[in-house]
Amino acid sequence: SQQGEEDPQALSIQEGENATMNCSYKTSINNLQWYRQNSGRGLVHLILIRSNEREKHSGRLRVTLDTSKKSSSLLITASRAADTASYFCATESLGGGSYIPTFGRGTSLIVHP
């Protein structure tokens, strides 16, 4: 079963607008990561937020984490056509001495030029 679930499943916006996607998870986490995937290719790591952090920024990306609600959000400001991709959150559970990331099904973002 998926630990993280993204919402919405699909998002379509115009260039310059902000895009917000959410991730909910079920069990306690060590950290939460966001990844981007273009056109069925490999995933690219965007940002990691630890369980004791509430907000983190990286360029046009802003991630928040609310452990009481077991949710995280990814905000992309001033979106560009190149941001068109699927975005996944991944939570980690401890197993076998290392952390196994569990991915949600992703949010498909389309940014229209």
Add this chain to the structure above:
Amino acid sequence: KAGVTQTPRYLIKTRGQQVTLSCSPISGHRSVSWYQQTPGQGLQFLFEYFSETQRNKGNFPGRFSGRQFSNSRSEMNVSTLELGDSALYLCASSTGTSGTDTQYFGPGTRLTVL
């Protein structure tokens, strides 16, 4: 530094055959993880190898196996292929030494089973 490479990029097989996929991690990375991605099930963890030992395993049947060599390169094997094995298979490498390791993904091998 060269990124994670996977070979082949595309593969077409028929039911009942077996297949071997290869992954070369980033130089210095000792952990290699494998994932299966399908439209229906999303991204699912197969297994992780660290220093030639399987350290973690996902919930997949025994037809899925892997190994890691002393140079950290890894192979994944699927025997007796089924139609449902059609998927994008991704490998990811990391240093494997920290609970907050960043995983670097390869471009994937797209397997089609006919």
